[in-house]
Amino acid sequence: xSNELKIFGGTANSALTNEIxxxxxxxxxKSSVTRFxxxxxxxxxxxxxxxxxxxxxxxxxxxxxxxxxxxxLMIDAFKRASARRITAVLPYFGYARQDRKDKPRxxxxxxxxxxxxxxxxxxxxxxxxxxxxxxQGFFSIPVDHLFAAPVLVEHFQKLNLPNLTVxxxxxxxxxxxxxxAKRLRAELAIMNxxxxxxxxxxxxxxxxxxxxxxxxxxxxxxxxAGTLVKAVEALIKDGAxxxxxxxxxxxLSGPAVERIQNSGLxxxxxxxxIPLHSEARKCKKIxxxxxxxxxxxxxxxxHDETSVSVLFI
Numbered sequence: 353x354s355n356e357l358k359i360f361g362g363t364a365n366s367a368l369t370n371e372i373x374x375x376x377x378x379x380x381x382k383s384s385v386t387r388f389x390x391x392x393x394x395x396x397x398x399x400x401x402x403x404x405x406x407x408x409x410x411x412x413x414x415x416x417x418x419x420x421x422x423x424x425l426m427i428d429a430f431k432r433a434s435a436r437r438i439t440a441v442l443p444y445f446g447y448a449r450q451d452r453k454d455k456p457r458x459x460x461x462x463x464x465x466x467x468x469x470x471x472x473x474x475x476x477x478x479x480x481x482x483x484x485x486x487x488q489g490f491f492s493i494p495v496d497h498l499f500a501a502p503v504l505v506e507h508f509q510k511l512n513l514p515n516l517t518v519x520x521x522x523x524x525x526x527x528x529x530x531x532x533a534k535r536l537r538a539e540l541a542i543m544n545x546x547x548x549x550x551x552x553x554x555x556x557x558x559x560x561x562x563x564x565x566x567x568x569x570x571x572x573x574x575x576x577a578g579t580l581v582k583a584v585e586a587l588i589k590d591g592a593x594x595x596x597x598x599x600x601x602x603x604l605s606g607p608a609v610e611r612i613q614n615s616g617l618x619x620x621x622x623x624x625x626i627p628l629h630s631e632a633r634k635c636k637k638i639x640x641x642x643x644x645x646x647x648x649x650x651x652x653x654x655h656d657e658t659s660v661s662v663l664f665i
Contacts, residue, residue, distance in 0.1 A: 359376070567587050
């Protein structure tokens with residue numbers, strides 16, 4: 353039985369899929385994604401995959417629901433085409449912010465998505481910087497959870513920012529910020545934030561001394577940038593000299609780009625787990641680093657059945 357490595361990509365982030373293929377020096381798998389006249393997705397594999405080790409790259413970025421359905425249909429097609437193993441590569445795992453019942457009569461959406469991935473025929477999941485790491489426990493299949501920290505930390509090490517303080521935008525991100533601070537040999541501060549409703553946050557105060565410091569706000573997702581901009585305002589008010597920010601997933605929806613452009617931020621550094629939309633690409637304050645090599649190394653390790661843990665730091 354064949355155990356050939358084959359990489360296929362959906363339409364969500366073709367550039368990243370091609371980058372992974374380039375690092376692995378393998379051709380992108382041949383497939384076709386079209387639509388019926390009513391908008392339904394039609395997918396077809398255009399080569400033999402029987403017995404192959406298949407990796408499907410498809411982050412669930414906007415349009416989230418369309419990309420999810422496309423992914424489910426792709427997985428089902430490979431399952432029915434007798435692929436030996438199907439690994440779903442989701443650099444960005446959507447619906448991860450709904451990971452528990454925090455209000456009456458609401459769904460645990462990340463559990464629903466994980467169940468659908470497994471039900472579709474996924475044998476393994478490769479993802480990056482889950483909003484809530486415990487989501488790994490929603491799956492009954494192996495989950496390889498990578499972090500973009502090595503790529504982001506290397507960038508800021510090269511900048512050699514003076515008097516650096518790493519800032520967590522909320523209590524939930526303290527562990528992530530502490531890991532950054534340790535590797536950058538920086539101080540740590542925390543924003544005391546109260547969320548009024550979804551996508552609406554009010555920063556109360558800064559926990560830690562940032563006066564005369566260069567601050568780096570570290571988060572996994574920047575969505576509307578409301579939390580980020582309020583954090584920047586509070587840091588500058590408390591005496592920070594310069595404020596940078598970084599994230600893994602630049603969702604940047606609604607007024608996010610305008611808020612970043614008009615804020616006191618020097619730079620926002622993100623990764624290419626999600627392709628930037630046209631407005632974000634025009635913003636000079638937003639720069640992008642690639643995680644293609646990191647994902648490619650993980651794909652190779654999974655295919656070769658070697659340890660992936662060295663990539664988890």
